[in-house]
Each structure stands twice: as structure tokens, then as C-alpha cells.
Amino acid sequence: MGLGPMLLLALMEGLVLAAVLALAASGLSLVFGVMRVVNVAHGAFFMLGAVAAYVVAAWLGGPRWAGFLAALAMAPLAVALLAMLADILILRRIAHAPEATIVATIGLMYMIEQGTLTLFGPDARAVAAPFDFRLQLPWFGYSGYKLFVVLAAVVLLLALWWLMARSKAGLVMRATQLDPDVARAFGINVDRVYSGVFAFGAALAAIAGVLIVPIQQAHYLMGASTLLLSFIVVIIGGLGSLPGTLLAALVIGLSDGIISMFWSPTLAKIIATLLVTLVLVFRPQGLFGASRA
């Protein structure tokens, strides 16, 4: 295959990765931005979204698009509920202390993974894409569903932007992010905002999981690589900055696509991790993060 077609394929693949990463990483970025905590269980929520999509689709039966739409609606809700419970029962009890939250969410991740193994099993399960459409280019074929994923991610991220910038809920979240004490003084129930944000972050990860599951499969260990990449994206973009996260997702996704295609995926991961190291050394606040005094 010629250089041109290879580059095109690389960019298309990279765009799909960027789309999924953008969704997953925004959830992580939001949680850190507002709550100032690191959620190591984020990959587990992503995985739960995929697993829940399988469960919903299998239970509903019927035409594929119906199962998929139901999954898109129900899986993030279920995962958000679980995350909210986790925040109320665990994180609130440790007052969202940073180190304690890291340890607690590691434990949560293990519990979710092993629980999924016990209930869902060790096998990878497929979920059919809502529609079968192949784009046939002169040099290669491409799944139409993958292009849909990119489109869906763009729509969802626009919705997220509107929510953060234009809605009251977004205003409350941004206020809490700026200064939780002042927000409290203004009558905002910070604990409730935290639970809501944690749940919302998990829901974003779960949506990413639902979108990806027809492309990959649902498997109880699938959260690990997403977790790593989400962290890379969030650190490079700037903790707490959504535009930064989106830009970083695009950079990481496209570069991964190109480097993987022309060299090797391992090299792509090495470079992504190197980028994080450089950012941490030279610009710890990331591309767009505010430097903390």
C-alpha cells in the first residue's frame, strides 16, 4: 500500500482513538479539575460501560440498533450510579484526601475488575455494531461504524462544552472548582457537587466504553490501557482543563495512529510516555493547565 493511503488509514485510525480518548479523559479531567482527586478506578468505569452495553444488548434482544441505543442510554446511568455510591460511601468518608483517594480508588478498581470477572466471566464478549456499513476506498475498506464513533464523540463533547459553559450545573461545577470554600459560602452543597461530578466523570468513561465495544470487545481487563492513556492525555493537556484534554487527546490519538502505522505501536506508547515525562519536567501544569501557586 502506498504512502498516501497508509497515511490516510493512520489518520483515520488515530482519529477514532482520539475520539474515544477525548471522552474517557474528559471524565478524568473533570473529576480532577473539580474535586482535585485522582481516580485510579477510571479505567474500570470505562470497562463497566462496555460490559453493561453487552448485558443490556443481550438482555434486550431485538434489532441491533435498539440494543445499542438502549445501551448508550442505560450503561452510563448505571455506571454513574455506582460511582455516586462509591463517592458517598468511600471517598466522602476520607474527606477526598488526595493520597487516601488514590489508594481507595485502586481498591475500587480491583473490586470492580474482580467482580466483573466473577459475574461476567473471563471471556471477551462481542456486541454487534448498530449498523453494518463498510466504506470501500480504492486501497482499503473501513468500518463505517468507526466513523460514527468519531461523529458521536464530537457531538457528545460539544454537549459537554455547552453543559460546562452555558448551564447552571456547569456554573456550579466551575464555581466549586475555582474555590470550594467560597462556593460553600454561596450556598452550594459541595459534597453533593462532588458526588455528581464523580458520577458524571464515570458516566463519560462509560459512554466511551459503550462506543468502543462494537469495535473491540467487552473484557474485564480492558480498562487498563485506557486508564494509562487517559492519564497521559490529562497530564499533557493540563489537569482540570477540558480544552487542554481535548487537544492532548487529538495529539496523542493522531500521533499514535501515525507512529503505530509507520513504525510500531510500542514506539507510539514510548513516545506518548516520553511526552508526559517532558511535560512533567518542563511544564508541569500541562499545555493549558493553570500553574498552581
Added chain:
Amino acid sequence: MTPLPRSGRRAILKGMGAGLLAGAGVLPVSVGAQAAPLRLGFQLHRTGIGASYGRWYERTTVAALKHINEAGGILGRPVEILFEDDATDPRRGSEVVDKLVTRDKCELVFGTLFSDVVMASAPRAGELKVPFLICSEGYQLPAGDLNRWTLQPGIADVRAQIRPMVPWIARNLGKKVAMIFPDYAFGHDHRDFFTETMTEHGGEVVAKIAIPPTETSFTRYFAQIPKQAEVIYHVMVGPAVLTFVKELGDFYGSGARPELFGFIDSLEAVDTTTPGLEFLEGSHFWEGHPRVKPADAGEFEDDYRAAVGVDDKGASLDNPADIATYGHMFSTWETLFFIKQAMEAANYAGPQDRQKLVETMEAITDLPYGIEHPQGAKIFNGRTHQVFTPQYISQIRDGLPVKVHQTAIEDSYYPDAVDYTTKSF
């Protein structure tokens, strides 16, 4: 925290002592007429990326155990198997061997599958001087990389699996092959042995595409398949294989495409009729043990399937959506029967006989077809500690793998790379 008062501590110790004695009296210890049970350790991939195999390995082993115990056990002693999860993790693997032998007092350990876990665990078995029977198909054992305590009597190694595939592929599919394999020992073995044998038969490997074992997306690799490839040879393991096939189908679509030859490792525990796998229709696979019961199946095939709970299509009798890892799980059944045969021949009495047991195993050659060896008749090579078996080729027809070819045991032979019998224990 205030320390317990001295009297309190003594009371607890006394209570513990009493409880221990009471428990000893209650435990089913061998007293009098009943013979002491024989305890074997099984290193199981219950979790981790090998978990799909682990489930079926456990199920098959338990079925074999039941069969053996119902027939009187080994040397009149009931057999117990202790399953320990190694999480398909090399580090944990050697800890599991340790635990099974030193804490749980098992006579030997068997069952390990993934080659990286085998590599990490076998040395520990060697240090502990305990027979270690793997169900792995890795080539490291007959290559001489392991120790005299390690044996593989239940399943052929990849070199033996690959060799007889090559002439069939060259004759029926093509001679210019692009290889896709996972980038670790198991995949490297496929790369090396297939290339070596294909070159012997006048063919050529036009691409060697190594994929990280944890990869989830494969489209980027297909771009590397050269135009002149007549055959794509694929052996993928792990949960991503379904994606692999789907993306292969997306990439080539209905246009011109090379022939496919895969190893069923790609599809173990996967339903071949799953939507998205249509691209495999008409393509061929190596199978260790045909998943769909062949028309000319041996007389013991039905009994074996009933015992392990699998129907004629290779699915669980309890759930038709639950597909067995049928191409590999027979190895655990056959290994347990091999252990029985060797222990009886050696009149095994306990850990002091472990070395004698291995020496007895080394002397075994013929393993005829029967309920003990339902995959087929075998020949055990005592020098390389490796068994040789028939191999099967199947074609996907109407979504199901149908056996089309069976190789002779001798087709797999290659020169011995090691003679463990000359090595020290």
C-alpha cells in the same frame, strides 16, 4: 493499644491448642482402613488473560479426576487436586508452585499453559525437585531450556504442530505467506518454525508482523501485508481475536484477498458463528482436537465429551453460547491419566519417589488411543520430555469448523534438541 493481660494471652493460646486438637480429630485424616489421599497440585490460570482457558482446564481436570476416582483412584488411593490461581502472571507462577509444594504438600504440580508463566515457574519446580507437567504447547521444553523435572505428556509443542501444516498449506493455499503473530515466545516460535519449514518446502515468508500481546486494534498492521502475499498465516491469542478477524474483514472486504490459515488459538472459547466472523467462511484452521465432532470420530469421543460436559459442536451442555477451549483442554485430561500410568508403574509411595516417577515417565513411549487419550494415539519422547500427537486441519463451513485433514504422528517429528536423561536432577 494496651497489651493483653498475661492470663488473657494464655487463655487464647490454650484455646487455640484445644481447637487444633479438636480439629485434628474432626478432619478426615487417614486412619485405619481408608488409604491416604494422593494430593496433586494444579497451576491454574483462573484469572488474567488466560482465564478463558483456565475455566475449561479446571472443568476438564475435575472431570478426569472424577473418572479416575470412580475407578479406584491411583494405586488404590483417592486423588485430590488442589487448584491454585496464578493469574496468568509469570511472577505469581513460581509463587504458586512454591505454595502447592511446600505449604500444601502436593506430590507434583501440573496444568500450566501460557509459555511465559511456564518459563518462570519451571525453574522453581526444578529447585524444589518436584515433577512439573505442563499443558502448554510451548517449545521451550523440547528445546532444552527447562529442567529434567519438567515434562509435557499431554499436548504437542508448536514446532510439532507447525511442521505438518506447511506442506498442506503449500499444496492447497499458496507458497508466499505473510505471518501475523503475538510478539512473545509463543509467537516467535510460530515465526521461526513456520519460516524454517516453509523454506524447506520451497516457499517464502513475505512478511512477519509481530503484534504486542495486549493489542486491541489491528487495522494498522494489515497495511503491512504485501500485495504478493498468497496466504495470511495468523495465530492470535487473547481477548482481542474477535476484533482481529472483524478488522481483517473490514480491511479486505469483498475485494481480492489472500487465503487465510489460522490456528484455533485465535478462536478458542469464541463462537465461530458470531456476527462479524463471516470473513472466516471457507478459511482453514489448525485444531488440536476438532471442536465439532467429526463424522469419523473415535469410539471414545462421545464418552469424553459427556464427561467434560461439551456437546457435538464444542459448546457447554449447560449453555450453547459457552464455547469450550476444546483444542487445548484435552491436555489436562491426558496429563492426569499419564500421571496415573506412571505412578502405578513406579509404585509411587510418596515424595521420596519423585525422581523415580520422572525416570519412569521417561521410559514411557506408546500412549494408545482410548478414554485416557481421547485426542488421539501419542508417542512420548523420554529424552526431550515431549509427546508427539496427530494434528488436525479444519475448514469453516457454514460458520462451523469441519475437520478436513489429520496428520500422522511421524509428520511432526524433528531432531531431538536435548536429552534430559543425561542431565542431573
